[in-house]
Amino acid sequence: MPSLSSTGAMLAMVRVVDPATGRGAYALVRVDTGDDITILSPSVLSSAGAVPTSHSSVEGIDGTAIRVPTYHVLLDLGQGQLLGPLEVLGLDMSPLGVDGLLGDNALDEGVLVRDGPTRTWTFAPVVSSPPPPNYTWAILLALLGAGIVAGSFVAARHVQSQSRQT
Numbered sequence: 001m002p003s004l005s006s007t008g009a010m011l012a013m014v015r016v017v018d019p020a021t022g023r024g025a026y027a028l029v030r031v032d033t034g035d036d037i038t039i040l041s042p043s044v045l046s047s048a049g050a051v052p053t054s055h056s057s058v059e060g061i062d063g064t065a066i067r068v069p070t071y072h073v074l075l076d077l078g079q080g081q082l083l084g085p086l087e088v089l090g091l092d093m094s095p096l097g098v099d100g101l102l103g104d105n106a107l108d109e110g111v112l113v114r115d116g117p118t119r120t121w122t123f124a125p126v127v128s129s130p131p132p133p134n135y136t137w138a139i140l141l142a143l144l145g146a147g148i149v150a151g152s153f154v155a156a157r158h159v160q161s162q163s164r165q166t
Helices: 042-047 136-165
Strands: 010-017 024-031 038-040 054-059 065-076 082-090 100-102 110-115 120-125
Touching (some): 010 120, 024 038, 042 065
Antiparallel strands (some): 065 082, 110 120
């Protein structure tokens, strides 16, 4: 179960899955709402069988730009629903005591709730549904059709009433 560390950081064991092979590996991650993109240790990504798909330039805290590999993986946060494929950066996070940082690109896939009193947190992936159908044309055609039918009915009635008068 996802928990809060002694410092209040949200930690969880996630399964990182290579979408091409289905192979996976586990990683201890910390939720980081300040990161736009999820970062995972290259050793975890390698264990999952993921291969770099590209490279990105990221700026370190000292302002120095470094080039890091990017990967596309699926993440299972324990609900049995896979998130992704998500683009992640391959960067060693061991100095922080974790295998990765769960960034906004993963968190944007659902609802995150931090429960301070129980020292837990939950993440519920939101299954996106297709947008509702656009019935505008169907409604316009129906109204137009009703207007034509109603107009024909009124015209026919008018012709009938005129023929009765003569």
